Amino acid sequence: MSYQWPLVAKELFAERYPQMINTGLPAADVDAARAAITDMWADAPGGWVHEWSAVAARYAAAGSHDLSALAYGWARFPTLADEAKRAALAHQTEQYLLAAPGFAVPFRRDVLDLPYQGARTQVPVHVFTPPAATEKGPVLLVSGGVDSWKMDVHGLLTTLCAHTGLLVVAFDIPGTGDSQVPMSPDGAEIVRGLIGHTRTLGSGIVVHVGISMGGHYSARSGLAGEVDAAVVMGGPVEAAFDGGRLTRFGMDGIVGNALGFDRQPSRDDLFGALAAFSLRPLLDQESQAPMLVINGADDVHVPQVDTLVFEGRRDTEVHLLPGTGHCAVTKLPEVLRIISEWLPRTLSALPVGPGTTSR
Incomplete structure (x- = not known):
């Protein structure tokens, strides 16, 4: 649709x-x-x-x-x-x-068959394996945004490989790119299937890195303790789904398409559907994995409170960078430095064995 x-x-x-x-x-x-x-x-x-x-x-x-x-x-x-x-x-x-064949790191495209709502759905993933990666190392599971998909953020994926030395598995969130199902909170089931698959590719330790709307899904998996750690870059969490926010630069139509509407929805229908994405129920719990939350202070799509709401939570580091916008993309070198410093420190502090951050 x-x-x-x-x-x-x-x-x-x-x-x-x-x-x-x-x-x-x-x-x-x-x-x-x-x-x-x-x-x-x-x-x-x-x-x-x-x-x-x-x-x-x-x-x-x-x-x-x-x-x-x-x-x-x-x-x-x-x-x-x-x-x-x-x-x-x-x-x-x-x-x-x-x-x-000319990519900076070895690459392959796999098509996974994952459970979804009592049936199965195919989910293509892109796997990048830097030379420093080992079969026993952690794996980064990376999800792009609602309009910038895994092929569109290729440069970021290969840079993450170079900065971390870890294997990267990239996918399109539900409702976008190669996905065969609409975007919905139920898409978390697909993410859980991806997490399970990704655990078989390395040590079993999985860090979910999400960009923009992909950051919503990494925030969800991190807050639920379904991964061992999570990085949220510009992810909408709660306030961004309030009525009237997602309307600039055609975002209402972009999101409406991702949600599976077959015609332009009314504002009430659009924001009624988006209200179900609020992560408030998970924010009210204490089962989260270690989390790194980053965004630009001048984001026109995601309000500052969706980043600042993570301040003071256990095992959580928050950066709201001044002078930059959505996902802090104009300060990407600084973002990558923050991730590169946080990641080894966080991984070294994890309990032995995958999934042990869940409570």
Whole structure:
């Protein structure tokens, strides 16, 4: 199920331009796409998916499969609202796999068959194994956001490998990317299945790292004590799901699509569905794993209180970085330093054996 909604391309470029550049696309090509695009949904000259796909096709023809995958990622952005967007995602996957032999660390794509609501669902995961990783080491389980999926955050994944020396398993949260089910609180069942699988790949110790809406799921698994430790980067936790917040830069339509609506929902329907995501019941418990919570103080999507609510909790470190926004992406080196310092300190203090943080 999917739908289109009123969305102004110029506004998306205004918000996402730094992300487009910082992930590796040449500024001149981004500027050219920005000048050419006049409509968000038309699959024709001037349309978002058409122009970005043309950029991606030029990269592919030149053998620059990594850049092609990035450009197709922007072609399918912000969500799979129509067939043209779904085709762009298929092209992105094709180009990403063609680029894989040149990745900085060995890579493979696995398709898992996991339980979900009494049935099964397929969940593709991307596995990165840095040379320093051992079969007996901890594993990072990484989930991306509601519009930036595992292929879109490739640079962050390989950087995490380099900084931590740990095996990384990346997945798309329910309702996004390769997922076959809508986003819902029930998606936690899929995450639990992923945690169980990931425990078989190393020592059994699993650290869930979540980015943006993926940070909601890592906050959930950390608060529930389902993982051995959790990192939350810009995750919406409670206040972000209050009515009226998720409306800027097309986020209401992005989230509405992820939730599985087949037409633009009313505000009451949208925020009624989002209310069920509040982690207040888990915040009121004491079963959590060690947690690192990070965000930018100027986040336009997630209010500061969703980070600060973790202050004072046991085994929890909180960083609200000034001068940066959602997920503190403009201060990524500082974020990675914080993670790299917190992670070994936290892992060394864990009780012996996986899952022992659960109470």
